Amino acid sequence: MRLAELDASALTFAMDFLRANSKRVQGVSVPDEDFISAHDKHVIVIGGGDTGSDCIGTSNRHGAKSITQIEILDKPPEKEDKGLTWPNWPNKLRTSSSQEEGCDRHWNVLTKSFEHDGEGNVSALNYVLVRWDKDEDGRWQMSEVPGSEAQFKADLVLLAMGFVHPVHEGMLAELKEAKGLELDARGNVKGSTEGPKAYYTNVDGVFAAGDMRRGQSLVVWAIREGRQCARAVDEWLMGSSDLPR
Numbered sequence: 001m002r003l004a005e006l007d008a009s010a011l012t013f014a015m016d017f018l019r020a021n022s023k024r025v026q027g028v029s030v031p032d033e034d035f036i037s038a039h040d041k042h043v044i045v046i047g048g049g050d051t052g053s054d055c056i057g058t059s060n061r062h063g064a065k066s067i068t069q070i071e072i073l074d075k076p077p078e079k080e081d082k083g084l085t086w087p088n089w090p091n092k093l094r095t096s097s098s099q100e101e102g103c104d105r106h107w108n109v110l111t112k113s114f115e116h117d118g119e120g121n122v123s124a125l126n127y128v129l130v131r132w133d134k135d136e137d138g139r140w141q142m143s144e145v146p147g148s149e150a151q152f153k154a155d156l157v158l159l160a161m162g163f164v165h166p167v168h169e170g171m172l173a174e175l176k177e178a179k180g181l182e183l184d185a186r187g188n189v190k191g192s193t194e195g196p197k198a199y200y201t202n203v204d205g206v207f208a209a210g211d212m213r214r215g216q217s218l219v220v221w222a223i224r225e226g227r228q229c230a231r232a233v234d235e236w237l238m239g240s241s242d243l244p245r
């Protein structure tokens with residue numbers, strides 16, 4: 001059975017799971033076929049970021065039987081090494097409020113395949129442990145640990161492995177094709193945050209800020225860029241601006 005043949009309510013993108021849940025919480029009607037419940041299920045969340053945390057919190061509220069979160073990277077150190085990282089954001093183990101509410105966390109886990117019951121239901125996730133070592137050029141290389149193959153029981157697998165770039169469809173695709181809107185090497189809309197053309201794109205009258213410009217990021221960056229971009233737009237329209245930067 002190929003992945004596509006597994007039932008969407010057994011192996012699904014985190015955003016489909018979260019979006020439907022949020023709508024119901026807000027009182028918006030969601031047809032049962034679009035709502036994925038974690039109730040009484042062994043849930044596996046693939047990905048150790050904020051989206052994964054939201055999946056854990058939601059699964060706990062649905063009444064999941066067990067929740068396991070797997071991450072491909074090494075477990076970060078419990079204490080940061082400030083001497084090495086300052087002034088950058090230090091790499092250290094963080095535990096979200098959702099993770100505190102209950103889940104098993106595993107690191108260095110690479111998903112290899114899924115088991116199913118023949119009727120579209122996933123029943124287990126097969127994995128192998130990996131290690132990360134630097135090669136002679138200082139680049140991190142991943143390798144599988146021989147003999148570490150194992151399995152997690154799974155009734156629901158949520159894919160929360162990160163976002164690559166804004167989706168190139170709708171207005172973005174139109175701007176790209178009709179106006180030649182430039183993207184950066186990672187597929188985000190190209191634009192800088194400094195200088196007289198901060199937040200400008202290469203298309204006159206089109207500005208970009210937040211996730212669209214910097215890629216999947218954090219709310220604090222979206223607020224900062226949104227405010228600064230508003231000022232850039234005001235200046236472009238009026239010739240000057242009183243808005244803060």
Ligand SMILES: Cc1cc2nc3c(=O)[nH]c(=O)nc-3n(C[C@H](O)[C@H](O)[C@H](O)COP(=O)(O)OP(=O)(O)OC[C@H]3O[C@@H](n4cnc5c(N)ncnc54)[C@H](O)[C@@H]3O)c2cc1C
Pocket residue numbers: 018050051054171209210211212216217218219220222226
């Ligand atoms: C599941 C999940 C969990 C997250 N958890 C955290 C967290 O815990 N902490 C944190 O800091 N960040 C978190 N983030 C990231 C954070 O949500 C984003 O970085 C932030 O929302 C980006 O803001 P934005 O304004 O750039 O884009 P968005 O919030 O995506 O806003 C873009 C808006 O544009 C609208 N839009 C799209 N197309 C058009 C159009 N053609 N015309 C008009 N409007 C349009 C969209 O509907 C949307 O409302 C999370 C993200 C996700 C997906």
